[in-house]
Amino acid sequence: MSGGVRALTCDEVRELAGGFVLDALDVDEADAVRAHLAGCADPHAEIADLASGLPALWEAMPVVEPPAALKARLLAVAAADRPVATGPVAIRPAATSRPDRIASRRVLGWAAAIAAILVIGVLGAWNVVLQGQVGTLRTEQDSVAAVIHAGAIAGSVTAMLTAPEASGPYGPTGLAAVTRTGSLVLAMRDLRPTTGDQVYQAWVIVPGSAPVPTGSFRVGDAGVGSIAAASAPFQPGAVVAVTLEAGPGATTPTLPILAAGTTATPTN
Amino acid sequence: MEPTALPREPTELVSGPADDADRAVLARVASGDLAALEELYDRYRTMAYSLALRITADPAAAEDVVQDAFLGVWRNVARYAEGRGSVRTWFLAIVHHRAIDAIRRRRPVAELPDPEAGPSPAALRLPDVWSEVAGRLDAAAIRRALASLTDVQREALELGYFGGLTQIEIAERTGAPLGTVKSRVRLGLLALREALSADVLPDPAPRSRPAGGAA
Numbered sequence: 001m002s003g004g005v006r007a008l009t010c011d012e013v014r015e016l017a018g019g020f021v022l023d024a025l026d027v028d029e030a031d032a033v034r035a036h037l038a039g040c041a042d043p044h045a046e047i048a049d050l051a052s053g054l055p056a057l058w059e060a061m062p063v064v065e066p067p068a069a070l071k072a073r074l075l076a077v078a079a080a081d082r083p084v085a086t087g088p089v090a091i092r093p094a095a096t097s098r099p100d101r102i103a104s105r106r107v108l109g110w111a112a113a114i115a116a117i118l119v120i121g122v123l124g125a126w127n128v129v130l131q132g133q134v135g136t137l138r139t140e141q142d143s144v145a146a147v148i149h150a151g152a153i154a155g156s157v158t159a160m161l162t163a164p165e166a167s168g169p170y171g172p173t174g175l176a177a178v179t180r181t182g183s184l185v186l187a188m189r190d191l192r193p194t195t196g197d198q199v200y201q202a203w204v205i206v207p208g209s210a211p212v213p214t215g216s217f218r219v220g221d222a223g224v225g226s227i228a229a230a231s232a233p234f235q236p237g238a239v240v241a242v243t244l245e246a247g248p249g250a251t252t253p254t255l256p257i258l259a260a261g262t263t264a265t266p267t268n
Numbered sequence: 269m270e271p272t273a274l275p276r277e278p279t280e281l282v283s284g285p286a287d288d289a290d291r292a293v294l295a296r297v298a299s300g301d302l303a304a305l306e307e308l309y310d311r312y313r314t315m316a317y318s319l320a321l322r323i324t325a326d327p328a329a330a331e332d333v334v335q336d337a338f339l340g341v342w343r344n345v346a347r348y349a350e351g352r353g354s355v356r357t358w359f360l361a362i363v364h365h366r367a368i369d370a371i372r373r374r375r376p377v378a379e380l381p382d383p384e385a386g387p388s389p390a391a392l393r394l395p396d397v398w399s400e401v402a403g404r405l406d407a408a409a410i411r412r413a414l415a416s417l418t419d420v421q422r423e424a425l426e427l428g429y430f431g432g433l434t435q436i437e438i439a440e441r442t443g444a445p446l447g448t449v450k451s452r453v454r455l456g457l458l459a460l461r462e463a464l465s466a467d468v469l470p471d472p473a474p475r476s477r478p479a480g481g482a483a
Contacts, residue, residue: 015450016450017454018435018450018453018454018457019428019434019435019450019453021457022425022428022429022435022453022457023361023364023365023368023428023429023432024428024429024433024434024435024438024453025434025435026434026436048357049458049461050454050457050458050461051357051361051457052457052460052461052464052465053413053456053457053458053459053460053461053464054357054360054429054457054460055460055464056410056413056414056460056463056464057425057429057430057460058315058319058360059410060410060414061318061319061322062318062321062322063314063318064314064317064318064321065313065314065317066313066314066316066317066330066331066334067327067331070313070317070331070334070335071306071309071310071313073335074305074309074334074335074338074339075302075305075306075309077335077339078302078305078338078339078342079302081339081342081343
């Protein structure tokens with residue numbers, strides 16, 4: 001087979017329609033059908049026609065619920081990877097392109113593999129305060145996985161947050177990733193539980209500019225907390241920092257900084 | 269004998285208010301509304317996961333497939349083509365593509381599942397009924413639709429749709445000529461469509477209604 005996509009006639013597409021609907025064409029054939037559909041004036045109604053039989057196959061599957069954690073993980077990753085607003089849904093061929101699928105799979109496969117080997121024993125109760133467009137992360141594993149996902153997105157920067165040396169070897173630590181589109185995903189541990197209205201506040205500090213508050217969260221007895229927030233400034237070299245504030249809505253950080261790290265492009 | 273009815277309507281049988289709601293949710297997803305993605309997830313998570321698990325037979329792989337599919341929607345929602353079917357069909361096609369990709373990556377092409385044993389025709393059976401999204405199809409309709417397939421059609425659909433085999437691989441596996449496999453796939457899908465249309469559509473076009481509603 002040559003590298004290019006073979007041009008098909010409408011009759012050839014009709015002949016391949018059943019296999020196309022069933023996903024039972026080889027890759028070259030399927031690409032050729034997609035390419036034809038994208039540019040053909042004929043709506044090729046036979047494809048929707050044949051696809052109308054698929055619901056019977058769906059009903060013939062054992063019904064299995066996905067694990068509850070999948071939703072939190074999906075939303076965390078999505079929050080860290082917000083699409084560019086495209087306005088109304090455009091009418092375009094439905095097939096997803098292979099490069100996108102491969103790229104996305106590579107990121108997810110890698111991140112999922114890492115997440116799977118992370119053994120994190122503390123899954124105590126903790127809370128997430130939603131602020132702005134903030135995703136909900138339900139377990140520490142989810143939040144660490146979300147940081148890894150976000151950090152794996154092309155162009156993202158990551159930071160390891162540590163406590164200032166003055167606080168000794170057992171201060172809070174964390175992982176953060178900031179995507180090019182300005183999503184901050186942060187997972188923290190070893191924080192003291194918040195009380196009353198107290199919140200931990202994340203800040204992104206671009207050198208020479210005022211700290212930007214980027215999400216806050218409460219912490220329970222487990223000492224872990226996490227956020228996935230939008231509208232963080234994106235700049236390699238910016239510092240991600242965490243402070244304890246008397247309540248939500250702080251516009252300037254209350255010292256001391258409990259943990260901080262400088263963002264950089266991950267290397268491999 | 270395989271049925272020869274060839275309905276030509278471009279419309280999808282299962283569409284209606286639920287699909288309008290889906291399109292509204294998709295429009296919100298397109299604007300980056302995370303809550304809309306959550307809504308879409310809540311609607312389709314069970315179907316998506318069940319389909320992915322049915323194909324991959326691997327819970328971890330099925331989770332990856334489902335997450336990947338929803339993220340694909342999140343990132344590329346503009347690729348939804350209104351003219352080409354319902355949101356449900358589109359989305360489950362994405363799930364299906366990715367699940368098939370996953371199992372094809374996992375096994376060498378030469379290593380097809382169960383090389384000797386044919387698929388059990390009983391594998392396509394009625395285990396349960398979807399509660400919400402697919403709930404318009406009642407159990408009897410599905411049972412009749414599946415019963416309307418010939419054994420060889422059922423085998424071709426099973427191997428292709430759930431087994432991830434290409435039509436060429438199905439031909440090699442079953443010993444049937446490729447043209448025959450293509451015909452079984454096409455006529456099998458049309459038989460399902462036909463059987464569903466007799467039950468689902470309140471006013472089906474009075475063209476080729478199967479007598480008695482069953483094969």
